[in-house]
């Protein structure tokens with residue numbers, strides 16, 4: 001699977017995309033109602049989506065990458081060889097950020113240094129998102145997730161995506177959000193993440209360090225495009 005952002009750049013991975021890709025293949029092959037798993041080659045390695053009997057798609061998203069140079073970020077590692085709750089000055093305001101790669105780079109924030117907990121609906125993403133995306137700390141640019149904690153197993157997130165801006169959902173971003181929330185001691189390893197487009201269930205398993213994402217993928221329309 002190869003995907004393209006709306007600015008034409010090619011990211012390594014797309015969590016929503018891989019769920020849709022699995023659904024598309026199942027429709028093509030008439031695999032309705034059957035449990036079916038696929039191995040998908042992506043820029044981030046092999047990713048394994050499985051269509052469950054309930055119709056939801058559960059994806060083995062692989063292991064998070066936390067080493068600063070591999071995210072990549074120029075911020076220094078400070079905990080578990082990772083960048084956790086580090087200070088990032090954006091437009092004169094100091095934010096606390098945790099950096100995670102799910103094959104593609106993510107910067108996750110729960111708020112500003114010493115500030116109130118984020119109320120994500122109040123944020124002007126179009127104004128602050130690009131300042132994170134193009135910040136010097138991120139040599140490959142970054143996706144940014146702004147997160148509000150409802151409870152240790154229930155988070156709300158809005159994403160500003162690298163190359164695409166504010167989107168209704170970001171699967172890799174939801175995975176990075178739970179990894180960051182666990183590293184910051186804010187959440188358990190199994191969480192529901194609410195996104196503007198609907199919820200995703202994410203689990204970062206302790207046994208094998210793998211991240212699993214479960215969510216829907218539905219056919220919206222069929223069409224053809226002359227190229």
Ligand SMILES: N[C@@H](CCC[C@H](N)C(=O)O)C(=O)O
Pocket residue numbers: 005010011012013014015016017104105143161162163164167169170171172173
């Ligand atoms: N904008 C991302 C790629 C797309 C991520 C996607 N929305 C998802 O669901 O994971 C990037 O440039 O890394």
